[in-house]
Amino acid sequence: MSILIQFKPDFLQAVPTSDGPYRHSFNFRSIWKKAILIALLVSLCPLIFITIIDYKFTQNSIQSENLLRTQQVGSNARRSISFFLSERLSALSFIVRDNSIEELKDPEKLKGILQNLMASFNGFVDLGLIDQNGVQLNYVGPYQLEGKDYSNQAWFQQVKDKNFSISEVFVGFRNVPHLILAAKYVMPDGSFFILRTAIDSARFDDFLGNLHLNGRGDAFLINKSGIIQTPTLYHGNLFEQFPFAVPTYSINTEIREEIDKAGNEVIICSAFIPESPYILIIVKQKDELMKPWRATRIKLIGFLVISISLILLVIFGIVTNMVNNMYLLDQRRLSSVHKMEYSNKLASIGRLSAGVAHEINNPLAIINEKAGLIKDILSYSETPGQNPRVIELIDSVLSSVERCGTITKRLLGFARHMDSTFETINLPNVIHDVLGFLHKEAEYRDIVITTDFADDIPEFKSDRGKLQQIFLNIINNAFSAMKTAGRLNIVIRHHSDDNTIVATITDNGCGISEGDMGKIFEPFFSTKTRQGGTGLGLSITYGLAMELGGKVNVTSKLGEGTSFFITLPINPPQQKTEK
């Protein structure tokens, strides 16, 4: 806590005081708050605004890029699957047109054709010739399917209508998932026959598995009823229902966003494979796709946090420093103004004192001379000592006049030294002069003043007026700190080692608290504001001592008393103190 207080700027440590002629004209705490607020608004608003725009822009860019890339993959895959199917279907159509039914009924011929197909294209499993009643007339392949009747199968109905057919994936007689490609040839008499081949659907699996989809991507085929046609990674088994809505027909590759059963956002790319019952589906987890965005977002937020921290640090630092400098300058300005006022006031008091003393001195001089003349007449008469009582009374008058004269001369002496001049000073005499003004107050308040002036105090060059002000201020301060029956001790010592004179003024007054010790020489610090204190006395005293090349130190204990140590150099730096 004490470390924090150490760094707390001066203007925040300043204790607010009541209004008065010596108070600040500015509220620095408010100026500081406003300056920080404005600086923060001006610097942070554009930064946050730009960051939000950049955040949104980057997010949209990455999202659009992901959607576009998925769409491109979908389109490419659709073309590839479509090409795969149409290539094999075209080969089948060529064979059925190039060979007569008799040739195709020949097992060896059909076997040779299958071997050629298998050598040229992958995926062909077998080859069968089927008559217009759906009965398989000839078959070559790994299964025993001669004589099988396909008249009830959907693909057979389709090929009768369209001349070719691409079936959905099904298990069929062989109990293995496969699809059927069939091509029809119509003979001149109107009868027809069909060349049929089974394609291993595992070829699709390999192809779809090699798409290298990011974002936990899953590519597979469904039919138009939504039945899954090829194995999926995350979206169900073969022949199960696709867990999302079946896309409506579109010639283009479509993309849409949905929420899956687990509540995750997914991107679904769908493409209808032309002339086939298949729809290509690519499903990607949006969360996975946005991973690069999250990394960018963390960097962006990190940059924002660091920027804001730096801006806050710089703004707080600069504004606090500037306001503090303003506060210190204002303190200095106020101090100078009031010091000038104080000096003017002292000069006015000096002139007033001189005027009053002059006005009083003349009638005093007349009383002095008249009383003196009466005494002379009585003393120099031919019958001296006739009335000793009269002589005694006249002496009393003369003594009182002399006392008055001493007071007015002391006043004149003070007034005479208001201006700054260097002269030879006897410090005990200066202190005696000051005490001459205060001894009556000390008597009234029952304050005992003791002095202890060493015999070896040398005379030195200094400014009498400033010294009088220093000691008057400090002794007045001591008087204020003491109640009745106080004790004030003044000690003067010569320190030959550093050639200085140290005057120690000790009182047994209320003392100064530890918290106030560091502030007592600051301008406007006063514990007597309610009693009319300006808080300038000790500040001015300190300044005057500095001007004379000296210093003022203080020790104090609350409730026990205070000691002021005024150190004055025997050889002061004259260029600083002389006008």
Next chain:
Amino acid sequence: MRLLLVDDENEFVTTLAERLVIRGFEVDYATKAVDALDLAEKNRYDLVVLDMKMPGTSGLELKYMLEQIRPNMKYIFLTGHGSEEDYVAGSQQATHYLVKPVNISILISKINEAVDTHE
């Protein structure tokens, strides 16, 4: 010893003159500068005790004029005023600069001292 007292306070100057006469001095006095100059032209004085502030002519001006008439006279300023300027100027221009009220014995000692120093 012949003295000339100059002060605008008539009560003061007459009484002081009388007291000095009692003590054996020959004393003339004036309350105006013109009277003082007149007396100085007619008589020769060893020392002049004069005020710093007088209506019309200041003590310093009067001293300058008296010096034109009698160059060898000594001067003591006896004044109720004690401003810095007066003190500096008066103490430089005269043998002594005294502030009222002053004890008669001190004044006499200063007079004697001034005259003796001069002689």
